[in-house]
Amino acid sequence: MRVVVTGATGRTGGEVAREVAGRGHELVPVSREPAGTVAGADLRPAEDLPALLADAAVLVDFTVPVASVDYVGHAAEAGVPAVVGTTGFDSGGMSALDDAAESVPLLKASNFARGVQALLNVVREAATALPGYDVELTETHHNGKRDAPSGTATTLLDALDDAREESLDRTHGREGEDPREPGQVGVHVRRAGNVRGEHELMFADNDEVLTLTHRAESRGVFAAGAVDAAEWLPGRAPGRYEFGDVIGDGDD
Numbered sequence: 001m002r003v004v005v006t007g008a009t010g011r012t013g014g015e016v017a018r019e020v021a022g023r024g025h026e027l028v029p030v031s032r033e034p035a036g037t038v039a040g041a042d043l044r045p046a047e048d049l050p051a052l053l054a055d056a057a058v059l060v061d062f063t064v065p066v067a068s069v070d071y072v073g074h075a076a077e078a079g080v081p082a083v084v085g086t087t088g089f090d091s092g093g094m095s096a097l098d099d100a101a102e103s104v105p106l107l108k109a110s111n112f113a114r115g116v117q118a119l120l121n122v123v124r125e126a127a128t129a130l131p132g133y134d135v136e137l138t139e140t141h142h143n144g145k146r147d148a149p150s151g152t153a154t155t156l157l158d159a160l161d162d163a164r165e166e167s168l169d170r171t172h173g174r175e176g177e178d179p180r181e182p183g184q185v186g187v188h189v190r191r192a193g194n195v196r197g198e199h200e201l202m203f204a205d206n207d208e209v210l211t212l213t214h215r216a217e218s219r220g221v222f223a224a225g226a227v228d229a230a231e232w233l234p235g236r237a238p239g240r241y242e243f244g245d246v247i248g249d250g251d252d
């Protein structure tokens with residue numbers, strides 16, 4: 001099938017492009033400044049996206065929110081399903097994705113690693129089994145990451161809130177006279193080197209500590225999940241989908 005990849009010159013989009021080509025699909029890699037090839041396919045200009053989408057089975061986007069909203073809008077106009085891996089959307093960006101999902105199937109996931117789907121389930125279970133335990137989340141990513149906290153961190157915190165049936169106060173770091181208050185969840189962000197992505201949740205109380213950690217060791221894990229989603233999505237009804245729908249599990 002013909003797969004259009006936006007952000008194909010990027011760290012993750014490049015990996016997705018290689019996965020698409022490696023599975024024998026027709027790859028159409030897109031860039032704002034097309035020069036050269038990705039995974040053996042010529043880069044195509046982003047301004048030509050409407051035409052490039054004409055015969056496409058699916059769009060896969062790993063870019064930045066402003067570009068993603070634009071690219072997904074073109075996919076919706078062309079009637080092409082969209083897989084969105086981009087993170088960091090504000091509420092306006094999220095509603096633009098909702099608008100697009102009225103006319104095409106749209107699957108957005110903050111993390112396409114299967115281990116993160118399992119982690120989400122375990123976090124829900126721990127949150128329920130350990131009511132009142134303090135929770136702190138730490139995420140670590142490479143020094144080129146733009147958004148903070150990560151999309152995955154936000155998804156994990158949402159799962160925690162759902163399981164606890166309360167909206168914990170997300171406290172981003174601490175400084176000075178700043179003791180922990182009831183109802184807080186600490187959120188800590190590290191950016192260093194080329195760390196692919198690590199998320200740790202710590203539950204602590206009652207003289208005990210439980211830590212749950214997921215670490216991606218290559219971007220191939222995100223690419224494989226995103227292309228699994230791209231193969232699953234065409235032919236579905238318009239609407240929003242999650243990666244859990246692809247692997248028959250949980251949510252985003």
Ligand SMILES: NC(=O)C1=CN([C@@H]2O[C@H](COP(=O)(O)OP(=O)(O)OC[C@H]3O[C@@H](n4cnc5c(N)ncnc54)[C@H](OP(=O)(O)O)[C@@H]3O)[C@@H](O)[C@H]2O)C=CC1
Nearest residue numbers: 007009010011012031032063067085086087110111112222
């Ligand atoms: N859901 C998941 O599993 C994962 C999600 N991500 C998310 O994917 C996104 C991309 O991450 P990453 O690959 O590291 O990013 P990169 O910076 O490496 O790549 C982003 C690409 O976006 C394109 N782009 C289009 N418009 C813009 C713009 N206005 N400003 C900057 N770049 C633009 C660029 O391509 P060009 O200039 O050629 O157009 C660039 O190559 C992030 O939101 C990240 O959080 C990352 C890994 C896994």
Ligand SMILES: O=C(O)C1=N[C@H](C(=O)O)C[C@H](O)C1
Nearest residue numbers: 087110111145150151152197
């Ligand atoms: O930017 C990244 O690299 C990653 N972004 C995603 C996020 O924001 O959660 C997923 C993964 O952790 C890698």
